Amino acid sequence: MARLEYQQADKTAIRLPVRATSALPAATQFAFSLAGLPISSWGFAVRLWIAVTISLLTSFWLQLEAPSSAALTVLILAEPTRGQALAKAGWRLIATVIGTAASIAIVGFLNQSGDLILAAFAAWLGLCVYAAGLLDGYRAYAAVLSGYTVGLIAVQQIDSPQHVFESGMSRGAAIAVGVLSITLVNNLLLAPDRYPRLMVQLAAMHRRIREYAKAVIRDEVTDATATASLMREIVAFHPEIASLATESSSGSLRGAAARSTTVALVAELRAIRALAALPVAADPVFRERLASVLDRSDDEPPSISAVGHAIDSAKNLTDATAAPLVWALSELLRTDEEVRQNLAALKSGMRPLRAWRAPLYQSNRIAVGNGIRASAQFAIASALFVLAGWPATSVPLFVVALVSALGAATPNPRGFTTIALIASPIAVALEGVFEFLILDGVSDFPLLAIGLAPFVVGAGLLISGPSPGLASLGRISLIFFMVIFSPSNPQTYDPQAFLFSSLFVCVGIGLLLAAQFLVPPVSHDLRRRWLIASARHELGLVLSRSDRRYAPEEAMFRDAVRVGQIVAAAGADLQHRISIEEALSYFDQAAAIRLSNAKLTQLADGPTDSPLASLAAEARTALVDRDAQRIHAIARSLREAASGDEYLAIEASAALLLAGAVIEAAPPQAANAPTEKGS
């Protein structure tokens, strides 16, 4: 017998297939290209330019007071797919309403003092960044948007608080025009859907997990960080899946199918890890027979009997070893089949057989830390502006709030500010050329639209390009370009205003970066420690009332989100590796306990005075205490007490043996976590 120990697992990493990143096969992806760029990128860039033009034209025609907000909205909603742009637009509208209400409240209470308004704004920004820390995707974006909308409305009207309401209404109208412009353009000019590409990515992930399962069965040792990275990649689909609902009438079903696929993928990964914790025969032929169970095409049904035949052929397996092995393999096949069915539902736009929720884990502690820091950083930057006593500082204050808030929704706020600092002089130079060399005093709208084309299309090509750094640079440059240009009807072409705005934008971002160095963000090390502490604490509460909110598979997904966050708190040092192993061990133990408990609950549904019911109650206590010896003993008693046809008791016994093995395999630092009695 050989044993797939945790300690063995990190000797060498297996070579997993490369992640597929596109819906199209590599051969056809760049088949149609123009100037070396795919036609889809050109399509996106041209759509963006048309949407900006329509939003400006409509705003001028409606004589809105803030046409630049409409164009800015289009640039902020520049997403490559239709559903993503629509989802972001919906959240932008909601956040604008919240932000406007907050602006009116802040100015209403503190209209006697501009300094107090700035202080209240800093606190509000911190609160919004805290809320963003508890959310993900476009919800987090909406939270930070509520924050900087106050900068746009209240701070810009800091000297004339009586106009806050009108300003809010005009911004709201401009934002609605921007949202409608981009929605119309995306619909009429056939912006692509997200789900075909997501389907290919999820199918590629499924193949990688199958390869990983075979590697585990064949005892080709695997790296714990590779497993955790797989988890991170699976949970990273979560924010994108939320935008599927807005894509079409079948979008909500496709969203449910995609969500259930990710939950089932995590469950499959869990089944593989449980298998790795079991002692299996060293015979390579036997291992190969087990691995071959997964070698099936997507049209073939899973064969549990093939598992049985493979196990029967292994003569040196005892009954106590075979039962959990069969159970773990059948769990692996069941989850593999569930992933396959969910992918089929995603493809056909049907409701999945079982729709799982995908709850998100977000650390309250980290969110509070980020909120306080964002608040302090903005307060420092704005205090310097106030002390300097410069005129026209409302634009840089808005830009500081914008960069601070948007950066808080990214994993690396300081990196985001650095990119913004690089982008600001680029935007200033481009805007100067555009306003004073290209347009140079013209007042015709067609000339404005034609003049904007190379800037917007160029930035659009960068945004849709393969490099994330260049995409951020393109997006931020274009936003700053529009903030500084601030189109109006008629355009003022005031060089002094341009110089002030340009200088203050660059200085403002520089000050923010300085403030971010002065008040550094929560360090990776601290973040990792907090996350591990939370995992340990929640393992102590497993099976308690608060833990029963979710089905075992859903709770597994939530735990996987936390493992993904621990991986994201990057570092190649030994401590990082130990943290990942510890986090994975908590994940395995919690999942095994919850799944065993689910089986015991089914078993205990029978008569309460039966011996099986009392054994189930004992087993539950042993699970909460994480006492592997007692769990094994109760599993054996359960197997003996069950008559031949009581398959539930046999399954529960096998699940308990597996849970016992997982708890035994826990590394020493994860084995002595505190336990608390379930309620």
Place this chain on the structure above:
Amino acid sequence: MTHTFRELVAGGVLLAPFVTYALAALVIVQIIRPVLRFIRFADMFSHASIAELSVYVTILGLLILCI
């Protein structure tokens, strides 16, 4: 007879009648979405997004004409 449009009054703020119609059409489209899904509306068209936008515009137009 001339068709009259009533403004929406929210807390003393007057909103254009078009806003009411646009929101009402959005609500109706959301309500009929399960029906569209059931009859597999999106599969009937090569460009489902344009078809669904057309449904919205049709409902909006009907609302403005009839109410």
